[in-house]
Amino acid sequence: xxxxxxxxxxxxxxxxxxxxxxxxxxxxxxxxxxxxxxxxxxxxxxxxxxxxxxxxxxxxxxxxxxxxxxxxxxxxxxxxxxxxxxxxxxxxxxxxxxxxxxxxxxxxxxxxxxxxxxxxxxxxxxxxxxxxxxxxxxxxxxxxxxxxxxxxxxxxxxxxxxxxxxxxxxxxxxxxxxxxxxxxxxxxxxxxxxxxxxxxxxxxxxxxxxxxxxxxxxxxxxxxxxxxxxxxxxxxxxxxxxxxxxxxxxxxxxxxxxxxxxxxxxxxxxxxxxxxxxxxxxxxxx
Amino acid sequence: xxxxxxxxxxxxxxxxxxxxxxxxxxxxxxxxxxxxxxxxxxxxxxxxxxxxxxxxxxxxxxxxxxxxxxxxxxxxxxxxxxxxxxxxxxxxxxxxxxxxxxxxxxxxxxxxxxxxxxxxxxxxxxxxxxxxxxxxxxxxxxxxxxxxxxxxxxxxxxxxxxxxxxxxxxxxxxxxxxxxxxxxxxxxxxxxxxxxxxxxxxxxxxxxxxxxxxxxxxxxxxxxxxxxxxxxxxxxxxxxxxxxxxxxxxxxxxxxxxxxxxxxxxxxxxxxxxxxxxxxxxxxxxxxxxxxxxxxxxxxxxxxxxxxxxxxxxxxxxxxxxxxxxxxxxxxxxxxxxxxxxxxxxxxxxxxxxxxxxxxxxxxxxxxxxxxxxxxxxxxxxxxxxxxxxxxxxxxxxxxxxxxxxxxxxxxxxxxxxxxxxxxxxxxxxxxxxxxxxxxxxxxxxxxxxxxxxxxxxxxxxxxxxxxxxxxxxxxxxxxxxxxxxxxxxxxxxxxxxxxxxxxxxxxxxxxxxxxxxxxxxxxxxxxxxxxxxxxxxxxxxxxxxxxxxxxxxxxxxxxxxxxxxxxxxxxxxxxxxxxxxxxxxxxxxxxxxxxxxxxxxxxxxxxxxxxxxxxxxxxxxx
Numbered sequence: 001x002x003x004x005x006x007x008x009x010x011x012x013x014x015x016x017x018x019x020x021x022x023x024x025x026x027x028x029x030x031x032x033x034x035x036x037x038x039x040x041x042x043x044x045x046x047x048x049x050x051x052x053x054x055x056x057x058x059x060x061x062x063x064x065x066x067x068x069x070x071x072x073x074x075x076x077x078x079x080x081x082x083x084x085x086x087x088x089x090x091x092x093x094x095x096x097x098x099x100x101x102x103x104x105x106x107x108x109x110x111x112x113x114x115x116x117x118x119x120x121x122x123x124x125x126x127x128x129x130x131x132x133x134x135x136x137x138x139x140x141x142x143x144x145x146x147x148x149x150x151x152x153x154x155x156x157x158x159x160x161x162x163x164x165x166x167x168x169x170x171x172x173x174x175x176x177x178x179x180x181x182x183x184x185x186x187x188x189x190x191x192x193x194x195x196x197x198x199x200x201x202x203x204x205x206x207x208x209x210x211x212x213x214x215x216x217x218x219x220x221x222x223x224x225x226x227x228x229x230x231x232x233x234x235x236x237x238x239x240x241x242x243x244x245x246x247x248x249x250x251x252x253x254x255x256x257x258x259x260x261x262x263x264x265x266x267x268x269x270x271x272x273x274x275x276x277x278x279x280x281x282x283x284x285x286x
Numbered sequence: 287x288x289x290x291x292x293x294x295x296x297x298x299x300x301x302x303x304x305x306x307x308x309x310x311x312x313x314x315x316x317x318x319x320x321x322x323x324x325x326x327x328x329x330x331x332x333x334x335x336x337x338x339x340x341x342x343x344x345x346x347x348x349x350x351x352x353x354x355x356x357x358x359x360x361x362x363x364x365x366x367x368x369x370x371x372x373x374x375x376x377x378x379x380x381x382x383x384x385x386x387x388x389x390x391x392x393x394x395x396x397x398x399x400x401x402x403x404x405x406x407x408x409x410x411x412x413x414x415x416x417x418x419x420x421x422x423x424x425x426x427x428x429x430x431x432x433x434x435x436x437x438x439x440x441x442x443x444x445x446x447x448x449x450x451x452x453x454x455x456x457x458x459x460x461x462x463x464x465x466x467x468x469x470x471x472x473x474x475x476x477x478x479x480x481x482x483x484x485x486x487x488x489x490x491x492x493x494x495x496x497x498x499x500x501x502x503x504x505x506x507x508x509x510x511x512x513x514x515x516x517x518x519x520x521x522x523x524x525x526x527x528x529x530x531x532x533x534x535x536x537x538x539x540x541x542x543x544x545x546x547x548x549x550x551x552x553x554x555x556x557x558x559x560x561x562x563x564x565x566x567x568x569x570x571x572x573x574x575x576x577x578x579x580x581x582x583x584x585x586x587x588x589x590x591x592x593x594x595x596x597x598x599x600x601x602x603x604x605x606x607x608x609x610x611x612x613x614x615x616x617x618x619x620x621x622x623x624x625x626x627x628x629x630x631x632x633x634x635x636x637x638x639x640x641x642x643x644x645x646x647x648x649x650x651x652x653x654x655x656x657x658x659x660x661x662x663x664x665x666x667x668x669x670x671x672x673x674x675x676x677x678x679x680x681x682x683x684x685x686x687x688x689x690x691x692x693x694x695x696x697x698x699x700x701x702x703x704x705x706x707x708x709x710x711x712x713x714x715x716x717x718x719x720x721x722x723x724x725x726x727x728x729x730x731x732x733x734x735x736x737x738x739x740x741x742x743x744x745x746x747x748x749x750x751x752x753x754x755x756x757x758x759x760x761x762x763x764x765x766x767x768x769x770x771x772x773x774x775x776x777x778x779x780x781x782x783x784x785x786x787x788x789x790x791x792x793x794x795x796x797x798x799x800x801x802x803x804x805x806x807x808x809x810x811x812x813x814x815x816x817x818x819x820x821x822x823x824x825x826x827x828x829x830x831x832x833x834x835x836x837x838x839x840x841x842x843x844x845x846x847x848x849x850x851x852x853x854x855x856x857x858x859x860x861x862x863x864x865x866x867x868x869x870x871x872x873x874x875x876x877x878x879x880x881x882x883x884x885x886x887x888x889x890x891x892x893x894x895x896x897x898x899x900x901x902x903x904x905x906x907x908x909x
Contacts, residue, residue: 069579071572086414088426091297095453105453108565109557111509112330113541114300127412127423129298134565135540135552143424145412155414174568255600 002171005181008101009055009163012079015100016053019093021081023053029236030059030243034080034160035119038235041270043082044144046278047153050084055163059243061206061250064199067192070175074198075191079161086143086157094131094139094159102170109134117142121242121266123149123274126158138166148274149267202250211251215244215262222269231277238269288342288391288433290319291463292399293327293334293448295427301508303422304328306408308479311335314405318398327467327477330508331449334429334477336463344388351375351382392432399430399439417441434462450474451511454556474556475511483507486553489515495546500537509541510555518567522548524574527581528657534647535573542570580642589658593637605705608636615697621744624693631671631694634659638672652676678728685736692738699725699732700740703749712752723756730757733779740779757783763790766907773903785902788852797907799863800856804897804904807866807890810875819888826885831872834865839893846900855900862893 003011017023027037034040034056043050056078064074081097083090091112099105112129117140119125128142140160144152164176164187173179179187222237245262248254254262299307308328315323315337323335349368352360354377361382365372368384375382404419411420419425419441428444430437436445448466450458450473458473460466470477476485486507490496493515507513524532525548536542536550543551550570554562584592596608605611615632624632638644638655647654656673660666667690674691675698678684686692706712706720713722730753732738742750757779758768763786771786789797827833838861845858875886897904 065579069576071576072579086424088415088424106556107558107561109554109562110452111555112298113509114298127410134557134562135569136565143412143414155412169565174572252598255602 002180003102004183005163005167005171005179005187008167008170009077009079011101012097012161013053013055015097016081019051021051021053021083025054026056027239029239030246031056031239032060032242032246033058033119034078035122035124035158036239036242037080038232040080040082040158041122041124041147042231042235042274042277044084044147044152044156044158045150045274046281048281049154050082050156053079053081056080059246061198061202061246064195064202064250066199067177067188067195070177073164073176073191073195074202075194076176077163079163079166081159081161082156083159084156085154090157094141098133101166103133112141115140120263121245122147122270123267128158133166133169136165136169138162138169149271150274202247206247206251208248208251208253211244211248211253215241215248215265218244219265219269222273226272226276229276229280231273231280234269234276235273238266238273241266241269287339289463290337290340290395290437291334291429291431291460291466292337292402292439293332293429293460293466294403294421294425295332295429295442295449296330296421296425297423298330299333299423299508301505303408303410304330304333304479304508305504307333307406307422310406311402314402317405318401325467328479328508329475329477329482329511331452331475331511332477334466336466340391343390344394346388347386348376348378348383349386350378351384353381355380357382392435392437395430395432395437396439399428399437400441403428403439403441429460429466431460431463431466433464448473451556476513477511479507482510482513486513486515489513489553490543490551493517493545493549493551496543496551497546498537498543499533502537502541502543506541506553510553512555513553514556514559515551516554516559516563516566517545518542518550518552518563518570520548520550520567520571520574524548524571524578527574527577528650528654530650530653530657531577531581531643531647532574534650535577536570538649539573540566540570542566577643577646580646584641584643584654584658585661587641589634589637589655589662589664592640592658593634595640596636599639602705602709602711604709608639611701611705612636614701615694618697618700618744619693621741622693622696623739624690624697627665627667627688628671628690628693628697630664630668631675631690632697634664634668635672635675635694635698678731679724681724681727685731692732692736696729696732696738696740699729700744700749703729703752704746707746707749707752712748722752726753726756727760729753730760730779733757734760734783737780741777742779742782743777753779754782758786761786763787764907770902770904770906773898773906774901775899784852788856789902789904789907792856796856796860797904798909800859800897800901801904801907801909803863803866804894805909806870807894807897808905811887811891811894814876814887819884819891822888822892823881823885826882827889828882829873831865831869832886832889835862835869835889835893838862838865839889839896842896846896859897859901862897866893 013023024039031037037056039052057075058078059075061074063072065072095105111132113132115130116127117125124147126142126144130137131139131141142158144156144158167179171179177188181187181190218237218240222234225234245266308326311326312322315321315335319337319340321337321340324338325336327334351364361372361375365375370384375384408422411422413420414424425442428439428442429446429448430439430444431446438444446459447457448460455473458469460469467477476482533544536544545551552566596612599608601608601611612633615635616629619628619632638651641654643654644651652673652675656669659669659672667688670688671690671694674686675694677686677695686695702725703722706722711720733740745753754772758765761768761783767790768786770789771782774785776782776785827836842858842862846855849855877883
């Protein structure tokens with residue numbers, strides 16, 4: 001019997017917890033990827049070692065297909081692992097985690113294919129790979145080089161498993177919808193209606209004027225919070241701006257140049273937050 | 287003589303890094319070891335060299351000290367620094383110096399090998415730990431052996447240990463520099479790029495009928511340490527997708543090789559072939575399934591409805607939507623003399639920008655639109671033109687084959703250039719985000735090679751200069767001849783090219799004569815200040831020589847207007863030479879009488895302008 005989706009998640013949780021990761025929880029506001037969770041973005045700044053692992057639902061409004069396409073969703077689950085600094089045997093640790101969830105590395109073709117990551121709204125980039133398992137991309141691997149426009153002090157390894165794809169591989173399923181989430185319950189049972197309704201909202205209902213105003217309000221509030229030297233709440237405002245931007249993008253409300261301008265506004269905020277976070281962190285330590 | 291092995295063990299290097307690294311290794315060895323390697327190996331997890339016949343010791347070296355003339359003051363200090371007596375210093379070429387004896391190779395190797403590892407110039411590098419070494423991916427080990435003795439290289443754990451294929455083999459000890467490749471082969475790794483390449487192409491040939499339009503082979507050869515070629519198949523229902531979509535899905539996403547029909551080949555790096563094949567087939571099918579969903583949604587909408595949606599899609603901010611662009615294209619196609627097919631194609635050209643499939647596969651713009659136009663039953667001339675509108679899309683890439691395609695391709699480029707320049711997006715240095723250089727070169731090639739009639743007046747002055755500067759580069763003539771031709775009032779781009787070629791092909795003595803006539807007239811008029819001069823008044827032409835020039839000029843104008851061929855225009859211009867030579871000898875241009883003087887200057891200005899408008903600014907050509 002192949003493990004259920006939730007068993008695969010539990011196996012990763014126990015593997016990385018045993019390794020010494022702090023298992024935190026998904027963030028409470030929408031993020032496009034686990035990288036945006038402060039447990040990655042903010043903790044990867046500065047000189048302090050940090051190891052964490054967590055599930056993150058990624059919200060990408062433009063990717064929704066009303067649940068009609070079994071390979072595209074506006075929400076999907078990532079499993080995020082961050083090891084800062086990256087240990088020399090980090091790849092071996094990762095491969096062992098695949099074995100831990102039931103993948104026999106001798107029977108499959110595992111490949112690391114160049115794929116470099118850039119997060120323009122976070123002023124961040126890194127080099128890495130996508131990991132192929134018999135041709136299927138199951139993980140995105142990144143050695144961060146810059147975050148918030150600053151060179152990282154300790155180079156972290158970020159391992160982002162695409163949980164849906166990994167589970168498809170483990171269960172031998174051809175559609176995400178058919179994944180067995182728990183005994184007798186499929187992925188479709190859990191999330192299909194969610195896809196239909198959110199796709200409708202993202203593409204048809206989300207109010208453009210309100211979102212633009214909301215973006216501006218969050219931006220303003222972020223600046224206020226920066227002045228009050230509160231980087232953690234300020235960072236939430238960055239995330240809210242970023243999500244408002246993603247929705248505006250899904251509504252097709254932005255031209256190419258407007259898009260670039262919005263991205264630059266989010267990046268400016270993210271930079272300021274990153275700098276303040278380091279300052280405050282140093283003060284607290286002193 | 288000793289043999290050296292240096293293997294830099296890495297986490298999976300990108301293919302470009304394998305290529306850059308192996309290309310630089312011979313030079314690096316030459317610099318650090320004074321010998322080029324006998325063998326160079328490159329693959330995803332290692333860059334390695336074997337260097338034969340190294341000298342046992344580094345050569346003795348003469349270190350230059352103070353000039354002999356200053357020996358009294360400086361010799362003692364220099365000798366002390368080198369631990370020798372003043373009497374041991376040797377004079378050479380007027381300087382004192384000391385011979386520093388060479389060192390045993392083993393003693394200098396750690397530092398020299400470190401210099402090799404640190405000496406690469408990769409196009410992109412990263413950091414990964416506090417050692418601060420930069421490399422395209424982390425360096426995890428160094429295997430360095432001088433014959434069979436390990437060499438310590440202080441950039442990573444080093445010694446005689448290397449690593450075999452992932453999962454099936456682990457660490458291996460390399461006994462000696464001479465047995466490197468065979469040790470790795472036993473550990474499941476083919477370190478030689480050429481051998482892997484051969485293995486892959488032989489595997490593909492055995493399956494037969496493979497193609498690789500996107501050139502993924504050069505990447506795939508560095509994606510496996512022990513490549514195996516396998517064949518897969520996908521469900522035949524996906525063959526209803528446009529072939530380009532299927533091929534792009536296979537090649538750009540998965541690095542597969544199409545074998546025709548529903549068969550494909552791919553390169554694996556181990557695993558159980560049946561399991562790996564089934565996995566890859568499932569992945570490809572899910573990608574094709576995804577593309578099918580998108581394709582079917584587009585087709586249900588149809589190209590005409592997609593075209594109607596263009597109003598909502600911005601082309602450039604401040605330059606309106608793709609619907610606005612479409613209207614401009616239709617007008618431009620008319621002004622370029624295009625027929626019905628090109629007008630219809632212009633109307634539908636950008637429709638695929640509203641399709642989901644182009645959002646998914648931006649490289650397939652044009653091809654997708656053409657496919658949708660075919661499905662909607664448009665004539666093939668229209669569909670082909672839509673497909674060809676972005677050609678030529680690379681330096682030496684093919685031009686559109688159909689007339690309507692050429693016209694639409696030119697219109698598209700003219701519009702993009704005009705709009706971008708109008709908004710101030712001009713290419714600077716290496717930055718050209720809108721591909722304007724490529725568009726300008728494409729436009730020039732459509733005129734020169736495609737024979738398309740492109741009126742120069744369709745181009746704003748700045749755009750025209752930009753395009754014609756690219757045109758200069760395309761012609762196989764000296765740039766001065768091309769510049770001269772640009773200054774003519776040729777109505778079309780291709781006429782500028784023709785004129786430049788005619789000027790460049792003209793025998794020296796003929797060009798000299800024209801050049802002299804032109805520049806003398808030009809110089810005299812320019813020296814006089816080029817003031818506004820009234821029309822020539824025939825009654826003021828007194829000397830026979832000036833009457834002759836006026837007559838010859840009228841003759842030139844008439845025959846130039848009548849001449850179909852540029853050669854005839856050149857011949858007509860040459861008829862001006864003799865009367866003018868006589869004029870310069872016999873007539874005093876700067877006469878005291880103001881009217882007379884202005885009349886003669888005007889006559890010369892007319893000669894200059896007549897030649898310039900027909901043959902260009904000949905003064906650009908150095909004589």
